[in-house]
Amino acid sequence: MVRRQLSNPRARTLIEGAGEKKMLRQWVKSGAAHALCWSGTGKWIGSLAGRRDLPVVLGYHNVVERLPDTARTSIPAMLITRAMLERHLDWLGKRYQFVSLDELGDMLQTGASRTKPVAAVTFDDGYRDFYDYAFPLLRRKGVPAAVFVVTGLIGTGRKQVHDRLYLALAAAFLSHGRSPRDVARALGRLGIQAPEIPPHRLKHAAGMPFALTRALLETLPQAEILRVVEELESELDLEQSMEAAPEALTWEMVAEIHGAGMTVASHTRTHAFLTNEKRQRVLEEVVESRRELEKRLGTTVKHFAYPDGRFDDVTVPAVAEAGYRFAYTTCLHRDLSHPLLTIPRKVLWQNSCLDANGRFSPAIMSCQVNRTFDLIAGGCETRHSSALDGGAHTAKGSFQVTVP
Template sequence: MALHYSGARELLSAVQRRAVGGRRVLILSYHRVVADFAQEAKRSLHTLNIEQRTFRSHLEVLQESHEVVSLDDALSVLDGTRQAARDVAVVTFDDGYRDVYRHAFPVMRDLRIPGVVYVPSAFVGTERRLGHDRLFAALRRMQARGIGPMAVGVGNPGERWLIDAFEGNAEPQVALERLIARRPTPGLLKLADALEDRLGLSSWRPQEGELPMSWEMLREMDAQGIVTGAHTAEHTVLTNQRLDDARREIAQCKAALEKGLKKPVKHFAYCNGYYSAGVAQALKAEGFISAVTTEDMPNAPGVDPFALKRKVLWEGSSAGVLGLYSKPLIACQFDDTFGMLAVQKPVMGARPTNFGTAGRADAEQGISAHG
């Protein structure tokens, strides 16, 4: 991985890749596509959201510079079995929110753009909220009411995790990122239960769009070229699990999705963008052919198909200096101008394989863009 590369090295290698003639593949990642960004920001994790009209503008700008293709076609460009006249792009969504069906799907269909929606299998067709949405609501409630990590009274290890997450008087968003990066997902789901209980949030009614898609919605999108990929069963950060547990969850989510969709599921997205050699090997063993990270770089021929790079976008990605939609800014994003100038350093997702006998899941790990 390019962790140790200086900006100059990165620029040089980008130029070299172009010199050898390979087409670049840009993979975009979105989460929720909402009707009204400002309204939705009051009640949900706003950095996952983009307004429908901004989303449409992104895709229109993208189509001017890139051939927007399916992930299968993009993989063929990367392995040299398919030629492309221009750089290609792939549009993906993580987490399987219902408003992807309601607000993104009509735009994709209208512009004839294929894509991938990566879903955590255990949520499909249920009314369950994702762990990060539940935790964010709880952390924000703690802040709003001035309730500290000890006063909230969840007991250990949750109390210790909260003290650590809020260190330096961190905002709820930062505390959430620290929890997800550092703690095992099953433990975080228990912490969400305890916090909701203590804060009186157990009967919280989420917005319809924050709920998961149904099997029918996924099948309807699939028929229009927006295929379903896997994103674990419980939205689990697999490198924070023992490898045996990660293997079990990978097999479980593939089987559940293939049963529900009645077709093979070949593509995977790492939760929080974190992966390891052991996890990638487990995906191959289960028959997956690709996996995406949240490492913000374009892909060039020769890239490992189990460590594909992706650019995570939300409403703020194209806000410009006045907070208005800025076409030049988003065109820069797609052209990777920021990456080439090393203005934005990609957060790398590679982690050691967790063969884990004991306690390893508490290891300190860096903060990642959410995947």
């Protein structure tokens, strides 16, 4: 089982692909890219490549009052402070008309356009911090937004599997002084081969917890991830430190968010990375989460976000079968058979739009929103074709980048 998962082509991308794209990525993230933005060339590249035809849909995760002092309590690349989020919203509000996902969906379906370009703002994972920090800010500014919730966690006190994995690995490496070899040995005891991490994903040793978290999440089904988490939690006695992991919303909060006119939509039942799961599990995740939300909210749930933006030729048809009309990814690839179920989003966090001095940069924000960095660097490396279920679902050539 484990060996089969690790031999799938997606797993191999962990080891390969560090050549030209790595060089390009480093260049893009250098000062040269900043100069590109300041000169206005970035926007030009975005529009030249047809980016103007796509609506702007942004994705965020945890919203916090202030950044934690340590990387041991939450995944840094998922955080944004309320103040930085407000900077992003202010920048967007001057240039775009905010629309709800329903309005955006109608526009995409009918081909209608507005005089001003539109933008939609979304928040993934259904964290309680959305309610505490983002929700009041969005209401005050009159910005419609959507929150993609993980229905199986709401009101349970249970934490996200990816947060538990990250916290366990952070504790192992940063608090308990474990070496990569120690952790590889712990995985080996479970019959799991430690995935190799490409150099561009690991620039310094402190980045190991996040790099390994991603590598494991990208290759293993959720049941295997849970075995790893439980092994580390019991070996390192982490019950208390898990309390620091971000909490999920309660159903009362979800009802209040929905009642205030925000969109509450599905992000699966357990946040399993769907491309690592069998078709039956994929269907359960997408069908049951929709059913639960519709029962609780008394409304039709039309929108879905793929966990980690991961989709393939098994997951997209499953999302269609479950009755969703619009689904959101995190890259520029589209399924030409289901374009409305592969709507690109740009995920941003605290550092996405900072200049070299750590200050918010309108020019870099413009490049991010116009997907300039993704277009230059080649963006997503995923093939979006399933190798699971014995390879029965092979790519049919229908996945394409929406822009040259």
